[in-house]
Amino acid sequence: QVQLQESGPGLVKPSQTLSLACTVSGVSISSADYYWSWIRQSPGKGLEWLGYIYYIGSTYYNPSLKSRVVISLDTSKNQFSLNLSSVTATDTAVYYCASTVATRPRFDNWGQGTLVTVSS
Amino acid sequence: DTQMTQSPSSLSASVGDRVTIACRASQGISTYLNWYQHKPGKVPNLLIYAASRLQSGVPSRFSGSGSGTEFTLTISSLQPEDVATYYCQQSYSVSYTFGQGTKVEIK
Numbered sequence: 001q002v003q004l005q006e007s008g009p010g011l012v013k014p015s016q017t018l019s020l021a022c023t024v025s026g027v028s029i030s031s032a033d034y035y036w037s038w039i040r041q042s043p044g045k046g047l048e049w050l051g052y053i054y055y056i057g058s059t060y061y062n063p064s065l066k067s068r069v070v071i072s073l074d075t076s077k078n079q080f081s082l083n084l085s086s087v088t089a090t091d092t093a094v095y096y097c098a099s100t101v102a103t104r105p106r107f108d109n110w111g112q113g114t115l116v117t118v119s120s
Numbered sequence: 121d122t123q124m125t126q127s128p129s130s131l132s133a134s135v136g137d138r139v140t141i142a143c144r145a146s147q148g149i150s151t152y153l154n155w156y157q158h159k160p161g162k163v164p165n166l167l168i169y170a171a172s173r174l175q176s177g178v179p180s181r182f183s184g185s186g187s188g189t190e191f192t193l194t195i196s197s198l199q200p201e202d203v204a205t206y207y208c209q210q211s212y213s214v215s216y217t218f219g220q221g222t223k224v225e226i227k
Contacts, residue, residue: 037216046221047156047164047207052214062215063121096163105211106154106169113163 002026002034004097004111012091012118018084021074022097022111029078030055035100036080037107038071040093048093052100053080087118122146122210126219132227139195141222143208148188152212155184155193158221159204167206168193200226 008020051061123146151171168184
């Protein structure tokens with residue numbers, strides 16, 4: 001069973017970079033069977049997919065955020081990470097990491113989510 | 121991008137009622153459509169995948185139908201524990217997109 005857990009600062013200042021990590025257990029992050037995604041929900045808003053990374057390091061980002069998002073792998077820690085640059089108050093959200101089986105395109109495993117507030 | 125539009129945005133129904141939520145895709149997505157239930161403070165939960173397939177462990181009162189651009193999530197007999205926001209999500213094309221959500225309440 002794949003388990004995911006987000007970690008990182010709960011408060012980020014405007015214009016800075018938001019950095020979160022997702023620790024994966026139950027499967028190697030180097031497995032070709034999974035895609036690793038970040039999804040967020042801003043207060044009062046719906047779910048927004050931010051992007052994914054595949055075990056070979058290939059990435060795909062939401063075009064609306066593409067210039068600010070970077071997702072990377074750390075195989076030594078069995079983690080993948082999110083960096084979102086130049087944040088503003090509109091980036092305040094609960095951030096989730098999630099997994100997708102490569103042959104089954106759906107989010108069937110999620111982390112618990114972590115609230116990140118952008119404020120000075 | 122493929123845009124997903126849900127209707128209604130919210131609904132209120134009585135326990136035992138049949139509830140239907142619609143989801144429309146801006147272009148054809150075959151049956152690459154998933155439904156999630158999201159309760160406040162909880163993690164989104166996959167209910168239906170591939171438009172009509174029930175995820176393991178999900179009560180059988182939930183069902184999905186549709187293909188192409190028009191999809192439906194049905195709760196056959198609404199229960200108090202079904203109070204949540206429901207989202208459709210397309211996985212036909214990357215970037216993956218969600219509908220704006222439908223909030224379901226008990227009357």
